[in-house]
Amino acid sequence: MKVALLGAGHIGQRIARLLHGTGDYEVTVFDQNPDALAVLAAEGMGTQVVGASLESIAPALRDRQVMVNALPYHLAITAARMAREASCHYFDLTEDVAATKEIKNIAAGAKTAFMPQCGLAPGFIGIVAHHMAQSFETLHEVKMRVGALPEFPTNALKYNLTWSVDGLINEYCHPCEAIRDSKVIEGLPLEGLEHFSLDGIEYEAFNTSGGLGTLCETLQGRVRDLDYKTVRYPGHRDLMQFLLRDLQLHSDQDQLKRIMRRSMPATMQDVVLVFVTVSGIRNGALLQEVFARKIFAEREGKHALSAIQITTAAGICAAVDLFRSGKLPQSGFLAQESVRLPDFLANRFGSAYERSRQIASIC
Secondary structure, rough: OOEEOOOOOHHHHHHHHHHHHOOOOOEEEEOHHHHHHHHOOOOOEEEOOOOOHHHHHHHHOOOOOEEOOOHHHHHHHHHHHHHHHOOEHHHEEHHHHHHHHHHHHHHHOOOOEEEEEEEEEEHHHHHHHHHHHOOOOEEEEEEEEEEEEEEEOOHHHHOEOOOOOOHHHHHOOOOOEEOOOOEEEEEEOOOEEEEEEEOOOOOOEEEOOOOOOOHHHHOOOEEEEEEEEEEEOOOOHHHHHHHHOOOOOOOHHHHHHHHHHHHHOOOOOEEEEEEEEEEEEEEEEEEEEEEEEEEOOOEEEEEEEEEHHHHHHHHHHHHHHHHHOOOOOOEOOOOOOOOOHHHHHHHHHHHHHHOOEEEOOEE
């Protein structure tokens, strides 16, 4: 299968190596950074430098069957439109709610498939929650919590950059969908603060945008309460609230991004926490089920792999692979709930989550 991969950054390089390494995918990587492309070209992958605009690569898409978009969220709509025009199947990692809604419109009537939100959250977290929900006759509550955290926090924010700064600030600044008392609502980002512990470590969680994916639409009318929150170490939320609201950097996000890129080091030593609880009625009894995982950074040969690289790339590569094998619909808009959790975990890429450490005690 011929794949056009847009983006040779932190996540894009991992996606490229996973797909190329199977021998089942002919990968051509597109990016503005010739140095990043040179690294992948040396490993036997096709590459092409992107010009001043993303549309400059349109002619090269004509013989591609699949577009995998690993670019920043604000380019998702443009990329999806290009995929539609080139008759390419489309997969991306966007967490942006508005972009996903527009991609759903683009997919209407298409003979090709459009599957956004294929990463960790949205992505894997929605597959888990939907799978767990299916075993209940009556759903009361679905709570989804995800954190990509430094293993060794040393600054006041207790955070290091583990993925896109654009995506991070985007999820901290936009309304958050949820279901309360069976009604779809919009909550404020950074609100809904809660504290909990896993494996003896204290965490906080609060509202952020986009992590639910399309689950509000899918479970509306079935579940009483549904929400998604981002997990951080205690104290992070208060400092971000100070920056975004008290210092009014919410209205100057470019300045905040510059500050974070300049002063906050990235880390490859991170951990991804996935925590889902579902409660409801099964066989006449009120029950709760929990899914909890920790995924740690690794080193594969000469390449250090962060946990967010592992989990995000595994999500989108598994989606493409399941599509290729005919286990997903072949046209139109595909929600993450289209993926069966057993199929995902059995997949050669999705199995990265099965290699993770299950958490024994939760309180």
